[in-house]
Amino acid sequence: MSQGIRVASAEDIAEGEGITIGRDVAGTADDIALLKDDDGSIWALDNTCTHQTASLAEGWVEGGYVECPLHSSRFCLRNGEVDGLPATRDTVAHRVEVRDGEVYLFPGQTP
Amino acid sequence: MNSRSDLGHVVVVGGGVGGVSTVGALRQGGYDGRVTLVDAGEFPYDRPPLSKDYLAGACSSTDLWLQSPAWFDDNRIELRTRTSVAALRTAEGALELDDGSRVAADRVVLATGGRAARPPLPGADGDLVHTLRTIEDADRLHKALVPGARLLVVGAGLIGAEVASTALDLGCDVVLVDPVDPPLVAALGTTIATWLHDLHTARGVRVVRAGVESLGQDGAVLTARFVGQPDAAEFDVAVLGVGMSPDTSLAVAAGIEVDRGVVVDPAQRTANPAVLAVGDATRVRRDGVLLPRTEHWEAAQHDGKRAAASILGVAPPAETAPWFWSDRHHRHVEAIGHLGAADQVVLRGTTDAPSFAVFGLHEGRVVAAAAVDDPTAVRAARRMVDRRLAVDPGALADPTTDLRRLLRG
Numbered sequence: 288m289s290q291g292i293r294v295a296s297a298e299d300i301a302e303g304e305g306i307t308i309g310r311d312v313a314g315t316a317d318d319i320a321l322l323k324d325d326d327g328s329i330w331a332l333d334n335t336c337t338h339q340t341a342s343l344a345e346g347w348v349e350g351g352y353v354e355c356p357l358h359s360s361r362f363c364l365r366n367g368e369v370d371g372l373p374a375t376r377d378t379v380a381h382r383v384e385v386r387d388g389e390v391y392l393f394p395g396q397t398p
Numbered sequence: 399m400n401s402r403s404d405l406g407h408v409v410v411v412g413g414g415v416g417g418v419s420t421v422g423a424l425r426q427g428g429y430d431g432r433v434t435l436v437d438a439g440e441f442p443y444d445r446p447p448l449s450k451d452y453l454a455g456a457c458s459s460t461d462l463w464l465q466s467p468a469w470f471d472d473n474r475i476e477l478r479t480r481t482s483v484a485a486l487r488t489a490e491g492a493l494e495l496d497d498g499s500r501v502a503a504d505r506v507v508l509a510t511g512g513r514a515a516r517p518p519l520p521g522a523d524g525d526l527v528h529t530l531r532t533i534e535d536a537d538r539l540h541k542a543l544v545p546g547a548r549l550l551v552v553g554a555g556l557i558g559a560e561v562a563s564t565a566l567d568l569g570c571d572v573v574l575v576d577p578v579d580p581p582l583v584a585a586l587g588t589t590i591a592t593w594l595h596d597l598h599t600a601r602g603v604r605v606v607r608a609g610v611e612s613l614g615q616d617g618a619v620l621t622a623r624f625v626g627q628p629d630a631a632e633f634d635v636a637v638l639g640v641g642m643s644p645d646t647s648l649a650v651a652a653g654i655e656v657d658r659g660v661v662v663d664p665a666q667r668t669a670n671p672a673v674l675a676v677g678d679a680t681r682v683r684r685d686g687v688l689l690p691r692t693e694h695w696e697a698a699q700h701d702g703k704r705a706a707a708s709i710l711g712v713a714p715p716a717e718t719a720p721w722f723w724s725d726r727h728h729r730h731v732e733a734i735g736h737l738g739a740a741d742q743v744v745l746r747g748t749t750d751a752p753s754f755a756v757f758g759l760h761e762g763r764v765v766a767a768a769a770v771d772d773p774t775a776v777r778a779a780r781r782m783v784d785r786r787l788a789v790d791p792g793a794l795a796d797p798t799t800d801l802r803r804l805l806r807g
Contacts, residue, residue: 301800301802302802303802304802339451345773345774346773347773347774347777347778354777356773356774356777357723357730357773358446358723359696359721359777371699372415372418372419372422372444372464372699373415373444373446373464373695375463375464375465375466375469
């Protein structure tokens with residue numbers, strides 16, 4: 288797994304948005320939200336908001352955070368830390384690399 | 399971030415989102431002194447699920463915790479649960495608890511919230527007539543919402559509509575009565591308010607447009623008389639969803655100005671320098687104008703952050719447009735800003751689509767939005783409102799327009 292899993296092309300994700308990578312592909316407990324910040328950088332978090340069941344891939348990505356589409360808790364793209372109620376638990380961040388326009392996911396590795 | 403502890407003991411009264419937000423923001427702001435949170439309940443919890451998942455039996459009481467016990471420990475917040483404050487004694491730097499004991503308090507933040515209102519209606523205090531504000535209320539109501547139970551919901555605002563929806567999912571036979579049809583026009587605009595109200599009927603709730611004249615009880619049967627209808631209707635249980643009464647008793651007794659809410663300035667300060675107030679029980683006076691109570695979850699959270707900033711003497715967080723959400727009949731509704739302030743309202747998409755939104759503009763600038771199952775539209779609208787952005791109404795109305803691109807200008 289040292290090369291990571293190729294999960295998407297960088298251009299598949301619009302700035303400020305995300306896509307979902309299935310757990311069957313990622314081999315993770317939860318699906319993965321692949322999120323592109325407004326500076327173009329790409330990040331990966333466990334997809335399910337720690338509050339209820341919303342998909343963070345459908346959230347609003349901006350300024351280093353993704354905002355949950357249901358109740359607006361924010362999670363740090365770099366480390367998954369929650370910033371603001373109603374969620375109270377951090378989510379999990381996974382390492383991502385972009386090589387030649389392709390996005391490689393390293394499930395379980397800290398960014 | 400400076401750590402400081404020279405402000406003494408800060409005591410927050412009330413463990414709802416406003417109170418918990420206050421203590422969290424004090425620590426985030428670097429406050430190192432003593433902080434206590436006093437709450438009458440078992441453990442500080444979040445109220446929005448009380449009319450939704452919790453009432454449905456889909457989550458447990460610990461799922462409602464606003465923060466974990468470890469969080470309170472880690473942040474050195476002293477929790478005094480199952481405790482009420484009897485009186486403020488700010489002249490003596492203290493407050494008095496319901497057991498008669500005293501606690502030193504250099505600053506007090508009132509986050510007392512309120513009670514569900516019971517209208518002055520004959521029979522409104524009957525055994526079969528519920529209100530919904532606390533976890534105990536929700537437990538009691540859940541027990542009554544057995545399949546086939548005939549439920550009367552009085553008031554079709556946010557709580558009433560959510561309870562009607564949850565009860566329908568639990569198999570109850572639901573009648574929803576309100577003299578206003580549709581409700582929530584001021585908050586959501588006519589298009590969405592009408593569409594949402596019609597959803598009740600489409601899903602099998604019987605909607606009655608009427609006021610309630612009286613409630614009564616005949617054995618185990620609840621009777622209700624609606625204005626203008628000759629015959630009484632029979633039910634097994636009723637819920638009143640007709641608003642809340644702010645708990646202002648501590649402020650009143652302490653001589654702090656109260657006018658259907660504890661009056662605070664935009665920094666959450668009362669006229670008593672030792673007392674601040676946040677959340678549902680407060681009203682802000684801004685530029686000499688006393689604003690209505692906001693009574694929304696995020697507003698209480700922001701109040702807490704502002705109160706902490708006031709106590710710490712630092713700049714408050716940036717102002718942002720008021721926001722709320724509601725869930726009914728498996729549809730997610732959000733609104734931002736004040737649609738009433740709009741001189742033009744545009745519909746984005748159509749109401750038969752899976753999601754749609756309305757945007758309100760005033761003199762060409764976005765001032766509000768509301769949406770069904772379209773959180774992105776509301777998050778874009780929040781940024782447009784906060785930045786006072788002028789946007790082409792035609793572009794907003796076109797569902798193929800990328801709202802993020804409009805924000806980039």
